[in-house]
Amino acid sequence: MLKISLGTFRSLFMGGVTIVAMGATTLNAQAKTTLERIISSGKITIGIHNRAPWGFRGVDGQATGFHPDLIRAAFAPLGVKEVEFVIADLGALIPGLLADRADAVASGFSITPARCEQVAFGEPELAIGDAVIVQAGNPHGIHSYADIVKNPKLSIGGSRGSANLANAKAAGIPASQIQQFQNTESSVSAIMAGRVQAVAFSSGSVVSLLQDPRVTGLERAMPFQGYIKPDGKPAANYSGIAFRKGDAELKAAYDKRLAELRADGGLVAIAKRYGFTADEIASDSVKAAELCADKM
Structure with a gap:
């Protein structure tokens, strides 16, 4: 497991991908929206917690995993070719996002009401027990x-x-x-x-x-029965990309591309690459707003 001192780690440039510590310089440029900056620079920075299959540093130095690959697929048509990533413990990812040290958290976050109080989630992609x-x-x-x-x-x-x-x-x-x-x-x-x-x-x-x-x-543990909700249905964790609440334009652009990837088979192809099945793709009828309101 890669060990990184977040307080002292500065910048590594490997294979064209920059790995930046969570304590590095903030990203927001006052003159542009986050989406405008990402498109003009051709670069997006994501927060990951270095854990497969969600988001981790691959052997080639690239951001790897289900969510980093989904970010690439979503933003590549907009001219975004470079993915920087910051590594932090799971509990430090949202504070880092809110401190403008990343543009999004792309590392297997489940959409929960508590997290929704702090960030805006893209629509869910996976429903996992x-x-x-x-x-x-x-x-x-x-x-x-x-x-x-x-x-x-x-x-x-x-x-x-x-x-x-x-x-x-x-x-x-x-x-x-x-x-x-x-x-x-x-x-x-x-x-x-x-x-x-x-x-x-x-x-x-x-x-x-x-x-x-x-x-x-x-x-x-096999078999294993998790939490059964009051309606008799097994609880599922719905994963999503987390954005700052002020970056509505960026989230909307991502959601549009996610819908396209869902329709053309790109989403299921990325999921299968990391061991998920087509049955674990979240229904497009399940919305982040409902999950945030705990209505599912």
Whole structure:
């Protein structure tokens, strides 16, 4: 895993892509809107948390993953050829965006009402259920959030502020059995060390994590039943690109291109590239505004 000191890391220029620390110079130019600046410069800067399959630094130094590739596909027709990226912990991405250190967060954010209070989300692209990592052999027989509720000796972890832990709480797991960690790495380290008995992520993240040769002694709990909503439907996490609320023009341009990619098959092609299926493409009837209002 790439380790970056956000306080001291300045700028690396690799393969034509610039990696900029979250503490670098702000991006907004007063004379132009964000979209105008992006188009005129041919460059967009995205925030990522360096985690496959969502957004990470590839071996070639490029921003890689489902959301970076989606950003490329969306803005390439507008003449945007260069993607800069900033790396930060998941919880630091929105503060970095609001401080004008990135133009968008493109790293697997779930659209939640709490996040919607701070940022404007593009329309959702994926609808993904929760998945849970347990110790090899699943010694505690964890196949649902209800199994953790039933056993007060069990605890579950995950990234601070994640939709997955919100679902775990909604399913009835008390706060005393939930541990929030700063990022994915610390969550995985906790279960490998036995400090928690399960960690919750999206299904895509779990598949990617378990392919890492450094992650040993763990497996995906199969089958697993996540949170069932009051209407009887399983909860899904809808992913979206996050923009500043003041960048309505930029968000509108992205949403227009997303609709085109949905129609021409480009969206599903990008999704399959990173292990998602066509069934996990969000319906175009599901809107970010409804998710922000918690109406889904």
